[in-house]
Amino acid sequence: MLKIILFYTYLTLLFTTCLVISIIQGLIYMILSKINRQLQLRITYITQELIFSQFVVCLDWFCEAPLRLFFPDQKTYDNYGQKPSLVIFNHRYQIDFLFFITFVRIFGPIGAIKSFVKYELIHVPIFGWAFYCGENIFLKRNWQKDEKTIIKSLKNLDKSIAPVSVFFSPEGTRFTQRKYEAGIDYAKENNLPIFKHHLLPRTKDSNDEFNIYNLELIQRQDSADLNWKNFLLCKQFSADFYVEKIKTEQLPEPDADDGKYSEFLYEIFTKK
Numbered sequence: 001m002l003k004i005i006l007f008y009t010y011l012t013l014l015f016t017t018c019l020v021i022s023i024i025q026g027l028i029y030m031i032l033s034k035i036n037r038q039l040q041l042r043i044t045y046i047t048q049e050l051i052f053s054q055f056v057v058c059l060d061w062f063c064e065a066p067l068r069l070f071f072p073d074q075k076t077y078d079n080y081g082q083k084p085s086l087v088i089f090n091h092r093y094q095i096d097f098l099f100f101i102t103f104v105r106i107f108g109p110i111g112a113i114k115s116f117v118k119y120e121l122i123h124v125p126i127f128g129w130a131f132y133c134g135e136n137i138f139l140k141r142n143w144q145k146d147e148k149t150i151i152k153s154l155k156n157l158d159k160s161i162a163p164v165s166v167f168f169s170p171e172g173t174r175f176t177q178r179k180y181e182a183g184i185d186y187a188k189e190n191n192l193p194i195f196k197h198h199l200l201p202r203t204k205d206s207n208d209e210f211n212i213y214n215l216e217l218i219q220r221q222d223s224a225d226l227n228w229k230n231f232l233l234c235k236q237f238s239a240d241f242y243v244e245k246i247k248t249e250q251l252p253e254p255d256a257d258d259g260k261y262s263e264f265l266y267e268i269f270t271k272k
Contacts, residue, residue, distance in 0.1 A: 049111035081107035093226035
């Protein structure tokens with residue numbers, strides 16, 4: 001009971017501090033983004049670090065979530081986070097983003113985390129504001145509109161003061177049974193592979209220069225389900241990360257058509 005009381009006290013402080021930080025972050029963005037871009041990016045980096053680190057505390061201290069990392073070799077482990085990274089992940093759980101933040105924290109600062117997110121999240125208090133001011137990549141799921149947004153956003157990542165980890169879920173949404181069944185119907189109609197544990201990825205080409213990783217988050221058998229209910233009840237979680245670096249020779253050619261990139265993503269999700 002004492003643990004729950006302390007946890008909710010901490011959540012109250014977290015909400016309050018994140019609200020204040022988000023307001024400061026928004027003001028800094030509006031004032032400095034056109035005047036002193038480097039200073040604005042540096043302050044944004046610090047505010048992102050302050051926001052995300054509080055969620056790491058929730059997972060580490062209160063939910064006591066041990067993580068196991070599986071890399072194919074020591075070199076892949078040592079090199080992670082040394083250069084900008086594009087991380088292709090599975091969006092299966094309600095609170096998987098908390099685990100991704102904790103994963104990045106193992107290798108260094110978390111102020112440079114970015115992600116592709118749906119545009120609707122921009123209206124969510126605190127989270128949406130922080131994502132916007134942190135220059136995450138908001139997608140409207142319309143390629144004609146999103147193409148320019150993606151190109152512009154990826155170019156801006158070069159200006160980051162620390163190596164960026166960009167999280168990308170080609171599924172475009174979180175796993176649910178209804179979405180999974182709809183994906184199976186679509187796959188059958190279009191002669192595409194059917195996945196047992198993942199939604200069908202939505203494909204469009206991207207060939208910008210990043211270290212590209214295939215990241216798989218798996219809930220362990222001894223863990224409570226990774227959802228908001230168990231998080232708010234302070235249940236204990238445990239999970240495994242499987243990390244694979246995708247080599248340059250595995251990527252489609254820069255001038256390849258959309259079909260080649262689609263095949264590339266389907267191969268990754270078949271392996272998942």
